[in-house]
Amino acid sequence: MNTEVNICGINFKNPIIAASGTYGFGREYGEFYDPSVLGGISSKGLTLNPRVGNDGVRIAETPSGILNCVGLQNPGVEAFIANELPYMRGLDTVAIANAAGSTLSDYERICERLSETDVDMIEMNISCPNVKRGGMSFGVLPESVEEVTRAAKKHCKKPLIVKLTPNVSNIADNARAAENGGADAVSLINTLTGMAVDLYTRKPVLGNVTGGLSGPCIKPIALRMVREVYKAVSIPIIGLGGITTARDALEFMLCGATAVQIGTVNICDPCAAPRIVGELTEEMKKCGVESLTELIGALDD
Amino acid sequence: MRLRSICARTSRRLWRVSEYRMKDYTGEIVSNKQIAPDAFEMTVGVKDMPEVRPGQFAMLEVPRKDCVLRRPFGILSRDENSVSFLYRVKGNGTIALSELEAGDGIRLTMPLGNGFPTEKRSKVAIVGGGFGIVPLYLLAKEYRGAEVRIYNGFVNASAVMLEREFGKCGKFTLCTDDGSRGFHGYPVAALEKDMDEGFAPEVIFCCGPTPLMKSVKALAARRGVKAYLSLEQRMGCGVGACLTCTCKVAGHNKRVCKDGPVFDSAEVFE
Numbered sequence: 269m270n271t272e273v274n275i276c277g278i279n280f281k282n283p284i285i286a287a288s289g290t291y292g293f294g295r296e297y298g299e300f301y302d303p304s305v306l307g308g309i310s311s312k313g314l315t316l317n318p319r320v321g322n323d324g325v326r327i328a329e330t331p332s333g334i335l336n337c338v339g340l341q342n343p344g345v346e347a348f349i350a351n352e353l354p355y356m357r358g359l360d361t362v363a364i365a366n367a368a369g370s371t372l373s374d375y376e377r378i379c380e381r382l383s384e385t386d387v388d389m390i391e392m393n394i395s396c397p398n399v400k401r402g403g404m405s406f407g408v409l410p411e412s413v414e415e416v417t418r419a420a421k422k423h424c425k426k427p428l429i430v431k432l433t434p435n436v437s438n439i440a441d442n443a444r445a446a447e448n449g450g451a452d453a454v455s456l457i458n459t460l461t462g463m464a465v466d467l468y469t470r471k472p473v474l475g476n477v478t479g480g481l482s483g484p485c486i487k488p489i490a491l492r493m494v495r496e497v498y499k500a501v502s503i504p505i506i507g508l509g510g511i512t513t514a515r516d517a518l519e520f521m522l523c524g525a526t527a528v529q530i531g532t533v534n535i536c537d538p539c540a541a542p543r544i545v546g547e548l549t550e551e552m553k554k555c556g557v558e559s560l561t562e563l564i565g566a567l568d569d
Numbered sequence: 570m571r572l573r574s575i576c577a578r579t580s581r582r583l584w585r586v587s588e589y590r591m592k593d594y595t596g597e598i599v600s601n602k603q604i605a606p607d608a609f610e611m612t613v614g615v616k617d618m619p620e621v622r623p624g625q626f627a628m629l630e631v632p633r634k635d636c637v638l639r640r641p642f643g644i645l646s647r648d649e650n651s652v653s654f655l656y657r658v659k660g661n662g663t664i665a666l667s668e669l670e671a672g673d674g675i676r677l678t679m680p681l682g683n684g685f686p687t688e689k690r691s692k693v694a695i696v697g698g699g700f701g702i703v704p705l706y707l708l709a710k711e712y713r714g715a716e717v718r719i720y721n722g723f724v725n726a727s728a729v730m731l732e733r734e735f736g737k738c739g740k741f742t743l744c745t746d747d748g749s750r751g752f753h754g755y756p757v758a759a760l761e762k763d764m765d766e767g768f769a770p771e772v773i774f775c776c777g778p779t780p781l782m783k784s785v786k787a788l789a790a791r792r793g794v795k796a797y798l799s800l801e802q803r804m805g806c807g808v809g810a811c812l813t814c815t816c817k818v819a820g821h822n823k824r825v826c827k828d829g830p831v832f833d834s835a836e837v838f839e
Contacts, residue, residue, distance in 0.1 A: 289811075290806075290810065290811060291810055292809070292810040292812075295809075296806070296808045296809040296810040296827070297808070297810065299590060299591055299808070300591070300592070300593060300808075312812075320822050321812065321815065321822065325803050326803070326812070326813040326814075326815065327638075327803050327804070327805045327811070327813035327814075328803070329636065329637065329638045329662070331635045332634065332635045332637060333637065334637060334638060334805065336805070336811070336813055338811070338812050338813055341812050341815065341822060483637050484634075484637065532637065534806065534810065535638070535805045535806040535810070535811045536637045536638055536639065536806075537593075537630075537639075537676075538591075538593055538678055538806065538807075538808050539593045
């Protein structure tokens with residue numbers, strides 16, 4: 269049985285990729301198992317300069333999910349290249365650098381810098397506040413998605429994945445905008461904005477008041493959005509949102525994803541990744557497929 | 570089980586197994602009983618039980634699908650075949666955990682964090698508040714033979730836990746906030762009183778509510794004594810990856826789960 273998939277000419281031994289922000293650079297999970305079992309790893313979101321992230325409580329559990337407001341704490345792109353990338357490269361898995369910025373030129377410079385390294389792909393996270401547009405996110409307005417993608421792509425010598433936010437009116441429009449801007453692939457969905465409150469103290473639970481919702485509770489939304497995007501674009505899709513089993517992963521592929529990312533489940537279970545990878549062939553048997561690529565987009569709707 | 574075999578195989582191949590290295594275990598509940606109004610003591614049988622340093626903790630899976638995060642519990646004690654926890658029943662997760670019965674399975678990751686530094690010392694003060702006493706029990710036992718004075722504080726007499734156990738580990742001062750038993754006041758005040766009367770600990774260890782730890786930090790600074798505090802923070806993964814349990818240590822972000830949970834008092838709560 270063949271679990272391999274190919275995105276933009278990059279071969280993945282299986283379609284399971286660790287999602288950005290849930291897996292660090294792989295080291296911590298490397299104490300439990302060999303992260304090379306994964307098809308790929310998307311790094312913690314990287315900014316040009318180190319970022320300390322948000323103050324106060326950064327995580328809250330909600331029914332079948334979690335809210336987080338880490339705020340992109342990361343060592344910065346140079347420290348990543350010097351200290352973390354060699355570790356990721358030492359693994360037998362696709363290395364994806366996740367790039368975050370707050371201005372157009374941030375994205376250009378990060379993509380340029382990462383293009384000088386031996387990362388396999390760059391995933392551009394465009395749900396950060398855009399000061400140029402008065403606090404709107406790069407990822408919200410399709411015109412803005414297209415603009416930042418086009419700008420980044422000019423400076424990017426690696427396959428460029430644009431990670432889309434679900435907090436929009438029509439994600440298919442945003443995926444099309446990314447495609448028009450030159451994206452080689454899209455990944456979706458990032459977290460849904462949410463909040464948790466403490467009734468008795470009358471205070472928000474999170475230090476940042478709002479946070480990003482992830483975990484099994486968002487899976488139905490993510491599946492719907494992957495399907496909508498699959499019908500709107502011709503570039504490959506990496507699906508994510510609440511995957512906890514290989515069955516979940518294959519459901520995303522059925523809806524149109526070429527590969528998937530697993531995020532929150534790593535936080536909930538440190539051995540989730542090898543379990544999910546290990547379940548793949550059994551699920552393929554149940555689906556009656558020899559190669560996982562047979563499933564991509566094959567939903568009968 | 571496939572997962573365990575993959576984990577075990579990769580760990581054998583790639584890593585020299587250190588006795589303190591964190592691992593994922595499947596255990597079986599030996600006992601799970603209520604010992605105070607909101608407190609349960611749980612013992613989990615674990616094959617290949619690892620060594621544990623005082624102050625280390627475990628992440629326990631909750632037997633409820635909608636409670637996705639594991640819960641961090643300080644390790645109360647261990648032996649070759651089991652590990653024990655003492656936990657407060659507070660929300661959905663801990664209520665579900667309290668309903669586990671002998672024979673039920675549970676997954677847990679341990680040992681986590683660095684625990685307390687346990688260099689040889691001849692005089693040690695241990696200050697605990699409420700459920701913060703849990704990780705201090707192994708620590709108190711570690712210093713058996715030294716002059717150990719333990720100051721554990723509770724809101725009132727009905728909240729007192731592990732009195733007999735700590736009593737065997739050193740000179741024990743029970744404190745209650747309302748004076749319904751023992752020393753009337755916070756345990757840090759009881760320690761300060763002893764220090765005024767000549768007790769000169771080389772180090773103070775503390776775990777408890779933030780106000781208590783802040784007052785231990787202040788006392789340690791006033792008296793020029795080293796103090797180590799075991800911090801609590803809302804946690805996600807417990808293994809250092811998700812960066813949700815950060816705290817400021819000497820001005821820099823540190824992970825409570827991986828870099829702590831014990832920090833030098835001079836570097837926190839600045």
